[in-house]
Amino acid sequence: xxxxxxxxxxxxxxxxxxxxxxxxxxxxxxxxxxxxxxxxxxxxxxxxxxxxxxxxxxxxxxxxxxxxxxxxxxxxxxxxxxxxxxxxxxxxxxxxxxxxxxxxxxxxxxxxxxxxxxxxxxxxxxxxxxxxxxxxxxxxxxxxxxxxxxxxxxxxxxxxxxxxxxxxxxxxxxxxxxxxxxxxxxxxxxxxxxxxxxxxxxxxxxxxxxxxxxxxxxxxxxxxxxxxxxxxxxxxxxxxxxxxxxxxxxxxxxxxxxxxxxxxxxxxxxxxxxxxxxxxxxxxxxxxxxxxxxxxxxxxxxxxxxxxxxxxxxxxxxxxxxxxxxxxxxxxxxxxxxxxxxxxxxxxxxxxxxxxxxxxxxxxxxxxxxxxxxxxxxxxxxxxxxxxxxxxxxxxxxxxxxxxxxxxxxxxxxxxxxxxxxxxxxxxxxxxxxxxxxxxxxxxxxxxxxxxxxxxxxxxxxxxxxxxxxxxxxxxxxxxxxxxxxxxxxxxxxxxxxxxxxxxxxxxxxxxxxxxxxxxxxxxxxxxxxxxxxxxxxxxxxxxxxxxxxxxxxxxxxxxxxxxxxxxxxxxxxxxxxxxxxxxxxxx
Numbered sequence: 001x002x003x004x005x006x007x008x009x010x011x012x013x014x015x016x017x018x019x020x021x022x023x024x025x026x027x028x029x030x031x032x033x034x035x036x037x038x039x040x041x042x043x044x045x046x047x048x049x050x051x052x053x054x055x056x057x058x059x060x061x062x063x064x065x066x067x068x069x070x071x072x073x074x075x076x077x078x079x080x081x082x083x084x085x086x087x088x089x090x091x092x093x094x095x096x097x098x099x100x101x102x103x104x105x106x107x108x109x110x111x112x113x114x115x116x117x118x119x120x121x122x123x124x125x126x127x128x129x130x131x132x133x134x135x136x137x138x139x140x141x142x143x144x145x146x147x148x149x150x151x152x153x154x155x156x157x158x159x160x161x162x163x164x165x166x167x168x169x170x171x172x173x174x175x176x177x178x179x180x181x182x183x184x185x186x187x188x189x190x191x192x193x194x195x196x197x198x199x200x201x202x203x204x205x206x207x208x209x210x211x212x213x214x215x216x217x218x219x220x221x222x223x224x225x226x227x228x229x230x231x232x233x234x235x236x237x238x239x240x241x242x243x244x245x246x247x248x249x250x251x252x253x254x255x256x257x258x259x260x261x262x263x264x265x266x267x268x269x270x271x272x273x274x275x276x277x278x279x280x281x282x283x284x285x286x287x288x289x290x291x292x293x294x295x296x297x298x299x300x301x302x303x304x305x306x307x308x309x310x311x312x313x314x315x316x317x318x319x320x321x322x323x324x325x326x327x328x329x330x331x332x333x334x335x336x337x338x339x340x341x342x343x344x345x346x347x348x349x350x351x352x353x354x355x356x357x358x359x360x361x362x363x364x365x366x367x368x369x370x371x372x373x374x375x376x377x378x379x380x381x382x383x384x385x386x387x388x389x390x391x392x393x394x395x396x397x398x399x400x401x402x403x404x405x406x407x408x409x410x411x412x413x414x415x416x417x418x419x420x421x422x423x424x425x426x427x428x429x430x431x432x433x434x435x436x437x438x439x440x441x442x443x444x445x446x447x448x449x450x451x452x453x454x455x456x457x458x459x460x461x462x463x464x465x466x467x468x469x470x471x472x473x474x475x476x477x478x479x480x481x482x483x484x485x486x487x488x489x490x491x492x493x494x495x496x497x498x499x500x501x502x503x504x505x506x507x508x509x510x511x512x513x514x515x516x517x518x519x520x521x522x523x524x525x526x527x528x529x530x531x532x533x534x535x536x537x538x539x540x541x542x543x544x545x546x547x548x549x550x551x552x553x554x555x556x557x558x559x560x561x562x563x564x565x566x567x568x569x570x571x572x573x574x575x576x577x578x579x580x581x582x583x584x585x586x587x588x
Contacts, residue, residue, distance in 0.1 A: 513562065
């Protein structure tokens with residue numbers, strides 16, 4: 001019996017699918033394996049070729065980014081180059097480069113991640129003792145590889161085993177020293193003893209020289225007027241140091257803001273990033289002056305448009321001086337209230353009597369000078385002028401009362417109102433005696449009454465008098481007498497036709513000789529009595545008969561001529577109390 005043959009079209013479909021799947025998996029695995037082997041060979045060949053082509057080559061690479069303690073460079077290859085950031089740190093540990101900077105580096109193959117390894121070492125490593133001796137004698141920079149951390153420093157392979165003290169490693173602390181292990185470094189031989197095979201190297205000196213060269217290059221690239229980005233590194237009372245790409249620039253406190261800044265710490269913080277203007281670059285002295293406020297509009301450029309004479313504005317008192325107070329109208333724009341514009345009263349001795357720093361005040365603009373950067377302000381103008389009402393309130397002849405505020409040689413000042421003072425001249429303090437100084441009669445704080453003698457608004461002058469309110473000896477004399485009274489007085493002076501008489505201390509009168517005679521003739525009444533005439537004639541004849549005795553008999557009828565010093569009797573003819581005037585005539 002033969003075995004039946006199954007036709008092809010009658011094969012089991014499930015077996016066919018399993019056979020096909022098995023064949024597919026086998027072929028895909030083979031293909032993947034072949035690809036991985038091929039890729040590994042290509043990568044290895046590429047690394048080998050890169051090593052042969054680029055190992056030891058020095059190029060100018062451009063910084064792409066700084067991340068995770070590494071600096072990535074564009075080295076003109078498909079793969080970026082990488083360099084340990086510690087090799088580019090300054091003494092404070094800040095990385096001295098940023099994206100876009102160019103650094104001379106040396107390519108040394110690839111690392112495990114496929115990046116091209118870079119170093120800043122562009123010197124050779126000595127191959128024997130003669131090479132080390134030459135490097136020591138000529139102070140050459142050589143390369144070496146840090147092999148480990150040892151007591152007091154690091155072990156370095158410079159063709160021979162060398163020691164690098166921790167203080168000369170350029171590292172800030174022990175952990176940072178540890179990061180140098182395995183790295184290629186540039187150093188200099190500072191001690192060489194071939195017999196003892198004692199070699200000491202120094203990395204710090206090389207780093208400092210490289211930083212100095214890099215700094216010099218950056219200085220030459222800086223140009224006044226350019227705007228650069230910087231980072232605040234430190235704050236002092238007088239300014240801030242700003243890192244502008246490995247160079248510290250000084251931002252003075254006066255250049256931080258147009259407004260007043262007491263100290264930089266009030267507006268800036270360490271680590272803060274900001275754009276600054278290069279004001280001045282001194283390559284010789286390695287100094288850079290920076291400005292921040294210069295990137296903002298100067299408030300004085302629009303001051304003339306914003307502020308006009310007579311305008312009322314508000315501001316904060318920034319500071320006071322002996323001559324006035326400065327008011328900040330806006331950041332960077334201060335106006336001055338002069339001491340004379342603080343109060344209508346003269347009693348303000350210093351600005352602090354009226355305003356305090358930090359106080360918000362309302363003022364009036366008195367003047368604007370953009371060229372001189374000055375704005376004159378007035379404080380008293382916001383309070384109204386008290387002299388507007390003085391003339392109506394205190395007319396001449398009115399009486400005022402107030403305390404003495406100050407005494408001067410020429411007079412005393414009286415506080416009439418809170419904002420107006422009057423002055424009593426030294427000659428208007430008392431009657432009938434001369435005083436050398438007001439303090440002889442008055443003292444500060446004493447309340448007095450005085451009469452207004454003059455009120456001049458334009459000159460802001462109010463003249464007062466005290467003696468005008470006190471009765472005089474003449475007032476008392478006039479009060480005690482009336483016209484027709486006969487009094488006794490002494491002739492003090494005779495000047496031509498005028499006779500002056502003293503009737504008492506401070507009481508004076510006068511009369512005219514011509515007027516006196518005229519009055520006698522006018523007032524004389526003729527006597528028509530015949531008996532009287534007969535007696536008069538008989539008397540005259542009798543006198544003639546006795547030999548010229550007529551003159552003696554006429555003596556009682558004649559008036560004695562007034563002379564200085566005579567004491568005579570007078571009759572009061574006129575009393576004028578308002579003008580303090582007294583007129584008399586001879587009574588006998």
